[in-house]
Amino acid sequence: MKLRKFNLIMVIGLVAIVGILIAQLLWTRQAYSLEEKKFSQKVHIALLEVARKLYEGTKIELPGENPVVKVSNDYYIVNINNDFEPDILEFYLKSEFEKSDIRTDFEYAMYNCQSDEMVYGNYISASNKAEGKKSVYFPKHKNLVYYFAIRFPNERPYLLKSLLFWIGLSVALVIILLIYVYSIVIILQQKRYSELQRDFIDNMTHEFKTPLSSILLASNYLSRQPQISGDEKLSKYTNIIIGQSNKLNSHIGEILTIAKSDSVPMELDKKPVKLASVLNEAAETMRLKHTLADISIDAKDDISIQADPFHFTNIVYNLIDNSIKYCDGKPEISIRILSEKQLTKLEFSDNGIGIPTEKIPNIFDRFYRIPNSRSNEVNGFGLGLYYVKKICLLHGWKISVRNNPSKGITVILSIPN
Incomplete structure (x- = not known):
């Protein structure tokens, strides 16, 4: 009954920790999705503001439809029906991203209608350590005349950095789970070794008890015989056998007492x-x-x-x-x-x-x-x-x-x- 209860407690504990770990991983994933959505919204608002400023001072009005299109997780294009200078675009991008608290590297490129290809603009590093870095390929988009593209090459590490607390908590739970499983394995091994040791001691002592009782019985009988009691040497040797047998019997009783107290709680009569x-x-x-x-x-x-x-x-x-x-x-x-x-x-x-x-x-x-x-x-x-x-x-x-x-x-x- 106690073994069943012990195993049940261990299983419940393991299921509870695994459940908490799964819940934590789901929460972390949900938090990442929310951060990704929040980042996308901030980028969208910032690019809309950049498009609005590019239209300022011109006779062309900002189109009614949304000019910002998210092509993939880290890639956006902005349709501008107006010619613009790269330096002005870069200035607006830096200022608006700073206002929106977007502090990660980005690169931009503009479409050149004369050469009908994407012209690399620049790679902007948040830490100013990667200026001049070569751009990756920007695909060309059909049906657009004046537009620019934005890519965030380090978006995933940037978002993960904002989830350090959740990630750290998940790692801590994984470590706790591993320690718990390791502890269970060690406890089960120790329990098995303890049971084997106790069974061995019980069997050994009980096997010793039977022949020892026969030795004591025969020795006591011999010591009472006239032939033995009348011979000094034989009497001495018989007493040695009886004395050593009693000592061995005492040791066996001591081992049995200890083994029993380990398996069954000892009760005191105070x-x-x-x-x-x-x-x-x-x-x-x-x-x-x-x-x-x-x-x-x-x-x-x-x-x-x-x-x-x-x-x-x-x-x-x-x-x-x-x-x-x-x-x-x-x-x-x-x-x-x-x-x-x-x-x-x-x-x-x-x-x-x-x-x-x-x-x-x-x-x-x-x-x-x-x-x-x-x-x-x-x-x-x-x-x-x-x-x-x-x-x-x-x-x-x-x-x-x-x-x-x-x-x-x-x-x-x-x-x-």
Whole structure:
């Protein structure tokens, strides 16, 4: 159900972005058409004004029909039943185009009735950088005696320049669409890899559980036999098998717990927990397990927090166990509680081998183990601190690590009151 909902959301998002992009492209096209129509109207008005001025001072009246004809998008002809000078025409064209805010290059040509051909006039550059540029071919028109033609060679770039905002917005939407599609592909790949990894872990751990249970059952049975219990070496080897099998069983259970918490949201059963009680109980258990460990606790009996007792106890055991594992000499662990106005801080300090500063951000990653000789000696999968960080985040706590000035590290749990 969740997968279907996820896929549905992605499809809806993709359709929405594609729809917005199509609408944006249609709006841009419409805006270009409007700009083109507006430009054509301004040119038409300007050329009408040029034709009117060419008739001024003559005895010939301006004809009633429209003298301006648009032959193509960038090509116009103006019919003038009157002789005129090229310099005067160019002056009028420049002044009227400037008045109409037409600021792009244009070229004009006049019809010479004596030679019966179009005579090139001039190329006028808006930036005055292309004076003297050769003209393209101007076709001759029948049934016209006195007329001139106008061409705008850069009309399309000129119109597109006025639509930079719309074009930029369209490009931005295309980039967003590509990023969205790329993100979907990455998410689907990561989801597939995560499912494959989880399925592999589940299958692997379950396949290990059956033979391991048989090994433990047979080992416990052997350990109770008189022939085994009466032989010191056989009893020792049997206890090693049982001990290592229990350790492997514990690791498998840890992996299953992590895999399950990744697929199903973990629920916390928060209750008032007395810190001193949990810390003393955990310390006593660890002292029995590791007789050389020196664990000191500085905690008041009346300090309580809201936490899941089971998971909080596991956090304490994990942190103390790590401090003992990663110590070259006699483990010395100091646990103390600092009460502030808004926070209760729980600090675990040890005299272990420490952690390189650049590696500290990675120690809470799943399966991560710092590459050193001590890590190679210690059994485990690199899931302990990942589990600790996950439980802290579920509680809304903050966990941080720093190296001690002399030796070892200090792990700090910041618990809001």
